[in-house]
Amino acid sequence: MPYNKNSMAREYDLTPRRVQRLETKYRRVVTDLPAPESIPVLETLQRLEPVAMRGQPPIVWDHAEGFQVYDAYGNCWIDWSSGVLITNAGHGRQEIIDAIVETAQSKLLTTYCFPTVQRARLVEKLAGLFPDPLRKVFLLTTGSEAVECAIKLCRTHGVHVGGRSKNVIVSFEKAFHGRTLGSQQAGGIPALKEWIVNFDPGFVQVPFPDGFRTKDTSFDGFLRALSNAGIEPRNVAGVILETYQGGSAAFAPPEYMQKLHAWCAGHKALLVCDEVQAGFGRTGKLAGFQHYGIVPDLTTWGKGITSSLPLAAVIGRPDIMDLFPAGSMTSTHTGNPVCCAAALANIEIILREDLSGNAARVGAVMLEWLHGMQQRFPQIGHVDGKGLVAGIACVKPVGNEPDADLAWDVVHRTLEKGVLMFSPVGFGGATLKICPPLVITEEAMLDSLRAFEQAFAESLSSQSAAA
Numbered sequence: 001m002p003y004n005k006n007s008m009a010r011e012y013d014l015t016p017r018r019v020q021r022l023e024t025k026y027r028r029v030v031t032d033l034p035a036p037e038s039i040p041v042l043e044t045l046q047r048l049e050p051v052a053m054r055g056q057p058p059i060v061w062d063h064a065e066g067f068q069v070y071d072a073y074g075n076c077w078i079d080w081s082s083g084v085l086i087t088n089a090g091h092g093r094q095e096i097i098d099a100i101v102e103t104a105q106s107k108l109l110t111t112y113c114f115p116t117v118q119r120a121r122l123v124e125k126l127a128g129l130f131p132d133p134l135r136k137v138f139l140l141t142t143g144s145e146a147v148e149c150a151i152k153l154c155r156t157h158g159v160h161v162g163g164r165s166k167n168v169i170v171s172f173e174k175a176f177h178g179r180t181l182g183s184q185q186a187g188g189i190p191a192l193k194e195w196i197v198n199f200d201p202g203f204v205q206v207p208f209p210d211g212f213r214t215k216d217t218s219f220d221g222f223l224r225a226l227s228n229a230g231i232e233p234r235n236v237a238g239v240i241l242e243t244y245q246g247g248s249a250a251f252a253p254p255e256y257m258q259k260l261h262a263w264c265a266g267h268k269a270l271l272v273c274d275e276v277q278a279g280f281g282r283t284g285k286l287a288g289f290q291h292y293g294i295v296p297d298l299t300t301w302g303k304g305i306t307s308s309l310p311l312a313a314v315i316g317r318p319d320i321m322d323l324f325p326a327g328s329m330t331s332t333h334t335g336n337p338v339c340c341a342a343a344l345a346n347i348e349i350i351l352r353e354d355l356s357g358n359a360a361r362v363g364a365v366m367l368e369w370l371h372g373m374q375q376r377f378p379q380i381g382h383v384d385g386k387g388l389v390a391g392i393a394c395v396k397p398v399g400n401e402p403d404a405d406l407a408w409d410v411v412h413r414t415l416e417k418g419v420l421m422f423s424p425v426g427f428g429g430a431t432l433k434i435c436p437p438l439v440i441t442e443e444a445m446l447d448s449l450r451a452f453e454q455a456f457a458e459s460l461s462s463q464s465a466a467a
Contacts, residue, residue: 027418064091088304119335143276143302144178154238210250243288247426249391284360284387402428
């Protein structure tokens with residue numbers, strides 16, 4: 001079926017709309033939405049920022065704590081976004097604030113690549129969290145930058161072991177790896193790729209075995225796709241995939257991943273697991289790849305690594321990480337000391353409070369509810385996820401054609417009921433993502449799920465009335 005590129009180009013109306021006032025233990029809506037007093041801020045952003053920055057619910061954040069987001073006008077939402085999967089340890093954690101303030105007040109704000117204690121402590125902590133051979137750490141700023149680095153390492157390694165023809169990067173359809181040029185070419189979302197005029201032929205996508213839009217989940221499907229694309233295994237430098245697909249929260253079968261791991265080793269191709277969204281407890285485990293019983297050659301990290309400030313990392317095999325000589329693989333803000341301090345405090349919270357375990361426990365309640373909704377609403381074509389991340393694919397009543405209109409309306413109505421989601425993502429712009437901070441309680445999760453189901457039912461009623 002054709003991909004609707006326009007599904008990613010929607011904007012929200014800034015005209016305040018009368019909504020039902022409500023107050024529960026965790027949610028409060030006391031103004032029209034958007035809040036009338038917030039309109040000047042929203043209009044300033046629209047006037048001075050590029051159009052590409054629009055497209056999220058028009059809520060002007062004032063502050064956030066734990067799993068709740070507040071505006072300055074009396075409204076409070078249960079946060080199902082985690083600021084786009086960042087605040088794993090919760091919003092506004094005092095331990096993280098204290099670490100940031102202490103480092104900033106020491107007048108150590110930036111150092112380029114000059115050594116600091118903070119950087120040394122963080123790479124030591126990260127290298128000790130994961131199994132061999134993930135022993136060397138390169139700190140960066142964003143997930144996209146980490147993905148670009150991993151691609152570079154794959155191709156450099158390919159040249160070393162197989163010559164210049166060993167440069168193909170295999171990734172997966174419907175994948176998201178970032179918004180820089182290389183990461184978008186590795187990604188598999190057509191709307192983020194079609195404007196690329198000189199597309200690098202060394203990037204090849206194969207179907208992701210999600211069991212929903214790709215029914216064949218066997219590893220034979222991977223081999224057939226490479227063959228159909230005319231790719232010789234000896235020319236593959238690396239295979240990169242999210243440990244769950246960010247646009248759908250879909251996981252590959254463990255057997256598939258184990259065979260992929262063995263195939264990469266047999267053909268001297270590097271296996272790269274993108275943990276930018278999945279890492280640091282989100283899926284009920286510290287790393288998403290731990291669901292598969294494998295250890296990849298390279299991993300990329302970001303978002304939940306600090307629950308706050310911009311920081312990312314590539315963690316991988318020493319022989320790969322050491323391919324470039326001294327001074328030749330750096331980044332201006334590598335290991336920024338303030339960000340490193342935030343990361344250390346964040347990781348301590350995640351481990352001390354067993355937030356991976358909380359994600360698994362509360363996530364099981366969430367997924368059971370969502371699967372129940374799927375039984376009641378045929379417009380939910382698929383539910384996937386683990387821990388505290390879930391993707392709900394909205395589809396037309398017949399078949400599995402994505403229904404972006406329904407998904408967008410559900411986000412809008414859910415917002416009006418005091419639950420904050422980011423705009424629909426994934427195939428056709430029709431997947432609803434649920435990814436609250438990992439500190440959310442079962443009681444708050446159930447409160448937000450009740451609001452979400454009510455919003456979903458109201459959206460369907462509105463569709464029926466309009467038909």
